[in-house]
Each structure stands twice: as C-alpha cells, then as structure tokens.
Amino acid sequence: MAELNRAELNAIELDGVVKEYLSHGEVVQAVKGVTLDIAEGEFFSLLGPSGCGKTTTMRMIAGFEEPSRGVVRLHGADVTNVPPNKRDVNMVFQSYALFPHMNVWDNVAFGLKQRRTPQEEIRRRVGEMLEIVDLGGREKRRPREMSGGQQQRVALARALVNRPRALLLDEPLGALDLKLRQAMQIELKRIQREVGITFVYVTHDQSEALTMSDRIAVMNDGLVEQLGGPREIYEKPASAFVAGFIGTSNLLTGVAAGGVLELGGGRVLVPGRDGEVTVTVRPEKITISLDKPDGDVSVVPGTVGEVVYLGTYNSYAVRLGDGTEVTVFQQNAHDATTTAERGDPVWLSWPAQHSYAIGSRTTP
Numbered sequence: 570m571a572e573l574n575r576a577e578l579n580a581i582e583l584d585g586v587v588k589e590y591l592s593h594g595e596v597v598q599a600v601k602g603v604t605l606d607i608a609e610g611e612f613f614s615l616l617g618p619s620g621c622g623k624t625t626t627m628r629m630i631a632g633f634e635e636p637s638r639g640v641v642r643l644h645g646a647d648v649t650n651v652p653p654n655k656r657d658v659n660m661v662f663q664s665y666a667l668f669p670h671m672n673v674w675d676n677v678a679f680g681l682k683q684r685r686t687p688q689e690e691i692r693r694r695v696g697e698m699l700e701i702v703d704l705g706g707r708e709k710r711r712p713r714e715m716s717g718g719q720q721q722r723v724a725l726a727r728a729l730v731n732r733p734r735a736l737l738l739d740e741p742l743g744a745l746d747l748k749l750r751q752a753m754q755i756e757l758k759r760i761q762r763e764v765g766i767t768f769v770y771v772t773h774d775q776s777e778a779l780t781m782s783d784r785i786a787v788m789n790d791g792l793v794e795q796l797g798g799p800r801e802i803y804e805k806p807a808s809a810f811v812a813g814f815i816g817t818s819n820l821l822t823g824v825a826a827g828g829v830l831e832l833g834g835g836r837v838l839v840p841g842r843d844g845e846v847t848v849t850v851r852p853e854k855i856t857i858s859l860d861k862p863d864g865d866v867s868v869v870p871g872t873v874g875e876v877v878y879l880g881t882y883n884s885y886a887v888r889l890g891d892g893t894e895v896t897v898f899q900q901n902a903h904d905a906t907t908t909a910e911r912g913d914p915v916w917l918s919w920p921a922q923h924s925y926a927i928g929s930r931t932t933p
C-alpha cells in the first residue's frame with residue numbers, strides 16, 4: 570500500500586515559491602511565484618535566458634536556498650526548511666568538482682565509502698555505474714587525464730551511484746564544445762532512461778532542452794511562462810516571449826475579421842479569430858514561390874532581402890508590404906527550386922494549421 574502511494578506522488582512539487590534577496594538595500598525578486606509538479610522518473614528542464622531565476626529555483630529544490638515564501642515538497646513531504654544533506658537529491662554542476670588527486674574509481678566510490686557501505690557492495694555499484702556512463706576500463710585515470718566529456722561522466726556517475734531519488738543538473742554541459750555537447754545530450758537521455766531517476770535540468774539552450782526533456786518550464790523574469798512538452802512549446806508557444814526564445818519565429822500582428830487577417834496585400838488564415846491577434850508562424854512551415862500559389866492557404870506578398878546559405882537549408886529574410894520582416898527556411902533538398910534572390914518579389918504561403926494565435930503577454 571505504501572509503495573502504491575509513493576508511486577502516485579510527484580517527485581518534486583513547488584507551490585507558490587518566491588525568493589527575494591536584499592541587494593544594496595533593495596529587495597530583488599529572483600523567483601516571483603513558481604508552482605509546478607515534476608513526476609517521478611521525468612526528465613524535466615528549467616529553460617530561460619540568463620537571470621530568469623532557473624538556478625535559484627533549482628537551488629531551492631536542492632535546499633541550498635530557502636524560499637522567502639511558498640512550499641517545496643519532495644515525494645509528498647514538505648522539505649521547505651530541510652537542509653540539503655537531508656534531502657534525497659543530488660546535484661551536478663558545470664564545474665565537475667572532481668577530486669583531482671583521486672582516480673576515476675575513487676572519485677565515484679567516495680560517497681559510498683563515507684557512508685561505510687560494505688566493500689563488496691561498493692565494488693558492484695561503482696562497477697555498474699561506470700558501465701552505464703561508458704567509462705568501464707578507465708577506472709585508474711585521474712581527472713586531468715580525461716576529456717571534458719569524460720570528466721562530466723565521472724561527475725554524473727559519482728552523483729548517481731548514491732541512488733538519489735532525483736538528480737539536479739545545473740548547465741552540466743556548458744563547458745563542452747558544441748559537438749561534444751550534442752553527443753552528451755543523447756548520452757544523458759540514455760543514462761536517465763536506464764537509471765529511471767528523475768532529472769531536473771537547468772539550461773539556457775533551447776535545443777538542449779528540446780532534445781532531452783519530457784517536459785520543459787520556460788522561465789522569464791522569475792516566472793514560468795509556459796510548461797509543456799517540447800513539441801507543444803515549439804508548436805504552440807503561449808506568449809511572444811516563448812515563441813521568440815524557442816527557435817526562430819515570425820510574429821504577425823493585426824486585426825482579424827471572420828478568421829482572416831489582412832496583411833501587407835495578402836491574407837493570413839486564423840480560423841475562428843476576430844479582433845486584434847498576434848500569430849506565430851515557424852520559418853520552416855513557410856513556402857517561398859515566385860508565382861502566387863492557389864488554394865486555401867495563407868498567402869502574403871513580399872520582397873526578398875538577405876539570403877543566407879546554411880548548408881542543409883537557406884534562410885530568407887522577406888519584407889512584407891507593411892514593413893514586417895519574415896524569416897523563411899527552405900530545405901536544400903535535391904529537388905528544391907531555390908530560385909528566389911535578393912530583390913525578387915515573392916509569395917509566402919502556409920497552411921492554416923501552421924498559424925498559431927498566441928496570448929497577449931509580451932516581453933517588456
């Protein structure tokens with residue numbers, strides 16, 4: 570029965586959590602009221618620009634910061650005032666903080682030895698964990714004899730070997746170059762799936778969050794602006810801020826009548842909408858053509874400005890009649906008719922389902 574209840578509980582709950590600091594006599598609200606639930610076994614990301622409050626939120630989950638108001642629960646228990654070492658969570662930082670004088674094995678075994686775990690169990694658990702992070706055979710190496718990616722795996726193994734119920738990761742891949750970071754993203758997701766532990770991941774890198782997360786909380790200025798799965802956040806941004814922060818987006822604003830927004834000599838279909846509306850359209854959903862397309866689609870005329878070749882696709886900046894600039898990505902597939910050039914008059918078109926009308930909240 571107890572097991573059943575435990576499985577139903579969220580791993581982490583934040584309830585109206587606020588964090589205020591006193592800075593030069595002024596109150597600074599780093600986190601302005603965050604409420605969210607993270608399910609057991611979930612890969613959950615806190616995503617947002619620098620200074621939005623992600624690290625502070627994470628540190629309140631870990632217990633390194635005490636909330637000014639609100640409640641933090643871990644597996645149903647109120648831990649708001651419980652110190653970090655009494656919480657069943659572990660944290661991994663960008664600076665791996667490995668012991669430089671210890672080899673890989675001793676770094677990973679450290680926590681277990683401290684807790685006087687029997688020798689045999691240490692051997693088994695450290696061995697298993699090094700296999701999971703793909704470092705089997707490298708037990709004798711010192712941190713300085715390893716690459717950044719390998720060191721981060723050691724740090725991960727060291728945190729996971731204690732079997733915390735949740736692992737908190739604060740920009741753990743920030744120090745790695747792009748290629749290694751991308752490889753480690755896939756690895757991290759695999760490791761998380763394999764160990765089945767709840768991961769809470771802090772990042773300002775939207776592609777990183779989209780790649781790995783089951784759900785993402787997009788934070789802005791101390792608040793969660795949207796909470797949802799990667800696809801939902803990308804396809805249906807709740808605000809202009811989210812649309813702009815996650816990938817590239819075009820924002821078209823105007824007054825709709827009968828589900829149609831007249832714009833710069835063209836029309837944008839916004840089914841069911843009347844009155845003032847802001848529509849987001851992703852650049853890869855738009856087709857660029859020299860002739861006016863037929864059919865029941867959104868169609869707007871414009872003039873090609875900058876054309877940038879980006880390998881797998883071209884990026885076009887197209888200026889509409891009302892001055893709005895629209896970005897269009899066109900795949901460089903072998904049958905692509907890439908004929909539009911700077912100065913060309915063109916037509917942009919996209920099916921109605923790719924126009925998404927967003928809420929009214931915008932970035933200040």
Ligand SMILES: Nc1ncnc2c1ncn2[C@@H]1O[C@H](COP(=O)(O)OP(=O)(O)OP(=O)(O)O)[C@@H](O)[C@H]1O
Pocket residue numbers: 590591592597598599600617618619620621622623624625626773
């Ligand atoms: N100890 C502190 N005293 C005063 N202000 C603080 C303190 N810690 C954080 N802040 C402020 O709170 C806000 C949120 O900081 P936080 O570190 O949580 O943001 P972040 O989203 O993690 O940013 P980054 O990605 O740059 O780490 C910032 O404006 C920051 O300056």
